[in-house]
Amino acid sequence: MAQEVRGVVSLEKGKPVSVETIVVPDPGPGEAVVQIQACGVCHTDLHYREGGINDEFPFLLGHEAAGVVESVGEGVTEVAPGDFVILNWRAVCGECRACRKGKPWYCFNTHNAKQKMTLTSGQELSPALGIGAFVEKTLVAAGQCTKVNPAVTPQVAGLLGCGVMAGIGAAINTGGVGRGDSIAVIGCGGVGDAAIAGATLAGATTIIAVDTDDRKLEWAKGFGATHTVNARSTDAVEAIKEATDGFGADVVVDAVGRPETWKQAFFARDLAGTVVLVGVPTPDLKAPEIPLIEYFGRGGSLKSSWYGDCLPSRDFPMLVDLHLQGRLPLDKFVSEEIGLDDIETAFEKMHHGDVLRSVVVL
Template identity: 75%
Template sequence: MPRTSQAVIARSVNAPVEVVTITVPDPGPGEVVVKVQACGVCHTDLHYKLGGIGDDFPYLLGHEAAGVVEEVGEGVTEVAPGDYVVLNWRAVCGQCRACRKGKPWYCFATHNARQKMTLDDGTELTPALGIGAFTQYTLVAAGQCTPVDPSAPPEVAGLLGCGVMAGLGAALNTGAVGRGDSVAVIGCGGVGAAAIAGATLAGATTIVAVDLDDGKLATASTLGATHTVNSSASDPVAAIQALTGGHGADVVIDAVGRPETWKQAFYARDLAGTLVLVGVPTPDMEVPPLPLLDLFSHGGSLKSSWYGDCLPSRDFPTLIDLYLQGRLPLDAFVSETIGIGDVEEAFVQMGRGDVLRSVVVLENTEKGQ
């Protein structure tokens, strides 16, 4: 029978989030109910709360989650009850033109659960990124569940569900950073810090972290940055060029997503270098004007990174194994663990830049059965 669960919702634009009781239906064909153990507080959740993604309120927030499969619906073969999984928001279809070309990380027809979770009065909830995981139980599509080694703590494993994977993948997948490369990362919040960790893992030898905040730069150094630049005091383009023999970096990752940082990333590249945009712009932003000759003469690649161009079934288990081997410091991204009632304060701390990630740890008490 359907489960009831405590959950965090955003009822209207910029209203304080609320902890309410929701109803989670039994899984239908292709669907799974997951008992959530931990879920990171991501900036995307704040975007939903502020109305920056859509107006399909009320939203069930949370999406960077790990937990255990509780029940599966008809036809589900990917996972079974008891599997320890990380949730992802790109359940690939296997049939679209990207999947048929052997590039499922670009899947153009990703899918979610068909049924809706609801409030007590029957009001349908819109789950953040098709997941909705600030709750004791959530309903997702089976393809949104990726089994990983259960030795990894859920507060760490769940971070691969969004921001940390976006940053790691921007370096490892989109930017294809290799041994001996030089890399610059503009913006060292959670995504940028993960990009630095990814560049370190890939064997980059010069890694320049750029930010306005000395605290974030200090964290970047612990994750592998070999140089730091406070862009409030120094021109980041000139600084990156000076630190790379006057040439610019092989790969520059813009983890901010603003016209001015994108332009800095463009000119901070070496000839034939790669620019990776992983910071998410707002709809009103436009590419800054550039002389077309500069675009031609610099050469190289200008790329956008969607979810770190990851394939969860390939990347999540590998990254968890690297973490368990001590080669990927995912623990460093967990600034604090909090309860389900502390999400609003976590948003405040996020706005102040005080944390890389606050992580909600769920106390799972099944009700209504």
């Protein structure tokens, strides 16, 4: 039968969130109920609250989560009750044209639970990124559950569900960073620092962190940055070229997603280099005007990174194992542990750049 649990809801655009009673139905075919153990506070949750994603209020916020499968619906074989899982927001369908081409990380038909969680009034909730995990228990499609080694702490594991995976994947999967390469990362929040950590894992030898906040640049060093550039006082493009023998970086990751930073990334790469856009632009932003001859003359690739072009079933277990081996410092992303009642304060800290990630522990 349906359960009632506590969860964080955004009822109106721009208004403070509130803790409400959430009704979670029993899982139907292809669905699972997961008891949430930890969930990171991501900028995307704030975008939902501010109406920057869509206007389908009320939203059940939270999506960077890990927990234990409590129950599953008919036909579910990939996970079972008791499994420790990370939740993902791109459950692969296995049938669309991308999946049939052997590129399931591009799946064009990802899916979520078909049933809706509700308030006690019966009003349906829109779960953030199809997950909704600032809650004691949530309902998701079973394909959104990726089983990983339970030796990892939930506070760390959940971060792979969004921002950290997006950053690592932007460097390795989308950017193709490899041994001996150079990479510049513009924007050193959680996603940018994850890109730096990914480049370190991949064997990049020149890793340039760019931000306007010296605190964040210092944090970036802890993830492997070999050079730091404060773009508030230094020409970032020239500094990146100086650090790469005047050529520019092999890969430049824009983890901000603004016209100014994208333009910096474009001109800071080497000939035939790659630009990766992983920072999410707001709908009103336009691409900067750049002469078409610059695109032709510089060659290379301009790419967008969807969720780090990850395949959760492949990447989540691997990255957890690398962390447990001491090769990926996921714990450094956790700035503080908080409760469900502390989300608004966490949003404020995130807005001011005081944390990499606040993590809700349930």
